[in-house]
Amino acid sequence: xxxxxxxxxxxxxxxxxxxxxxxxxxxxxxxxxxxxxxxxxxxxxxxxxxxxxxxxxxxxxxxxxxxxxxxxxxxxxxxxxxxxxxxxxxxxxxxxxxxxxxxxxxxxxxxxxxxxxxxxxxxxxxxxxxxxxxxxxxxxxxxxxxxxxxxxxxxxxxxxxxxxxxxxxxxxxxxxxxxxxxxxxxxxxxxxxxxxxxxxxxxxxxxxxxxxxxxxxxxxxxxxxxxxxxxxxxx
Numbered sequence: 001x002x003x004x005x006x007x008x009x010x011x012x013x014x015x016x017x018x019x020x021x022x023x024x025x026x027x028x029x030x031x032x033x034x035x036x037x038x039x040x041x042x043x044x045x046x047x048x049x050x051x052x053x054x055x056x057x058x059x060x061x062x063x064x065x066x067x068x069x070x071x072x073x074x075x076x077x078x079x080x081x082x083x084x085x086x087x088x089x090x091x092x093x094x095x096x097x098x099x100x101x102x103x104x105x106x107x108x109x110x111x112x113x114x115x116x117x118x119x120x121x122x123x124x125x126x127x128x129x130x131x132x133x134x135x136x137x138x139x140x141x142x143x144x145x146x147x148x149x150x151x152x153x154x155x156x157x158x159x160x161x162x163x164x165x166x167x168x169x170x171x172x173x174x175x176x177x178x179x180x181x182x183x184x185x186x187x188x189x190x191x192x193x194x195x196x197x198x199x200x201x202x203x204x205x206x207x208x209x210x211x212x213x214x215x216x217x218x219x220x221x222x223x224x225x226x227x228x229x230x231x232x233x234x235x
Contacts, residue, residue: 012039026079028065028101034058047117056108063103066140080139093139104135126157142188149182169213178204206232 003011015036022030037055065079068090078084081101085091111128135148159172182200212226 008043010041012041013037022062022065022079024065024067024077024079024082025075025084026065026081027062028079028081030061032060049113049115051113053111054109057105059103059105061103063101063136063138065101065138090142093144098139098144099137101137101139102135103138105132106134107132121160121162124157124159124161126155126159128155129153144185144187146185146187147182149180151178151180153178166216167213169211171211172209174206174208174210176204176206178202202234204232204234206230 001013003013005011013036016034018031018033020031022028035055035057037053039051039053042050042052065081067076067078068080068085068088071078072088072090073082073084075082075084080090081094083091083094086094107130109128109130112126114123114125116123130151130153132149132151134150137144137146139145154177155175157172157174159170161168161170161172163169180202184200208228208230210226210228212224215223217223
């Protein structure tokens with residue numbers, strides 16, 4: 001839905017919902033997802049443009065599933081958690097007290113784009129933030145996987161650019177910061193061995209400088225040159 005509020009301000013709204021039952025007999029490979037997005041455009045003059053956006057996504061499902069191969073039943077869509085697999089080498093996780101599988105994913109983000117015409121060039125600023133909280137328990141034949149990663153990501157890009165009939169160029173800088181933590185657990189079915197990675201953390205910091213120019217020698221021949229420097233640290 002696009003809504004022009006006045007001569008300088010407009011809003012765009014979008015939403016979706018996707019839902020279906022599981023393709024496998026144990027209810028896995030299903031989907032229940034809702035998401036929405038809003039964008040606001042403000043153009044107070046021909047020299048300035050500002051776009052601000054936000055989005056949110058929520059997913060609740062049984063999660064991804066698996067079917068054993070070779071299949072000990074006549075159902076080609078049998079899932080690994082189907083009670084009919086109890087008593088077979090694939091069916092240990094079908095028995096209590098194993099909790100059910102699930103897939104919970106919550107995400108949201110904010111972003112903006114500011115364009116200012118400076119005369120000799122256009123200044124563009126692009127800040128953004130994204131957050132994800134993922135939590136799931138999945139069963140494959142012989143394995144149980146349990147993870148709960150949480151991720152925060154910040155970025156900003158700043159560019160100067162211009163173009164004429166013969167020359168197009170851009171100079172810019174970019175910054176990225178990612179913070180992630182996760183608790184992971186894997187259990188082997190036959191030997192019931194747990195493998196835990198408690199409080200796993202990862203931090204990424206990256207920045208870059210770049211430039212590119214395109215020069216048209218003729219209508220059919222162009223020269224393109226560019227350079228980028230990136231520094232990234234992961235711990």
